[in-house]
Amino acid sequence: MPKTTKRAFLKRASTFALSLGMSPIAVHSQPTDRQVDALADDLAVRALGRVVRPGVPEHAKIKYYNARFDCLRNTTYIRPTSVEGVQAAIAWAKEHDRKFAIRGGGHSFEGKSSHPDLVIDMSQMTKLAFRDGILTVEAGVQLGQVYNAIGPAGYVVPGGTCP
Secondary structure (H helix, E strand, O other), X not given: OOOOOHXXXXXHHHXXXXXXXXXXXXXXXXXXXXXXXXXXXXXXXXXXXXXXXXXXXXHHOOOOOOHHHOOOOOOEXXXXXXXXXXXXXXXXXXXXXXXXXXXXXOOOOXXXXXXXXXXXXXXXXXXXXXXXXXXXXXXXXXXXXXXXXXXXXXXXXXXXXXX
């Protein structure tokens, strides 16, 4: 029997499930273009972030840490650049009854930072300060950045990555 990769197996299994009428991921309605345009304009005018939606080149470059979530290609991403931007994004999602996930430093192996409808992606919020043994980070800071900031001073933080 030929060797099969995990990705190929999952693709065949999902195709089979779909042929039986099963849906591996619930189908959600997408925000309308007009709603997303209004949000994008609001965030841009107030310099609070930007919106990345399907069909633009930047969207095609978004990758998930775990390839089993590569099928979530219709997701609209809101990328706030400040706390006020996060507040605006959450208020918008609430006003338009949109379910969403929050994506922090870049991954969740179990898919907790992915959603087929809307993701509030904190990757643009990367301020980090380390003074007098106190570390302050924004939600988009990755673990390597933390290690680089505190390591030279002899500090460590417990952490790790997925397989």
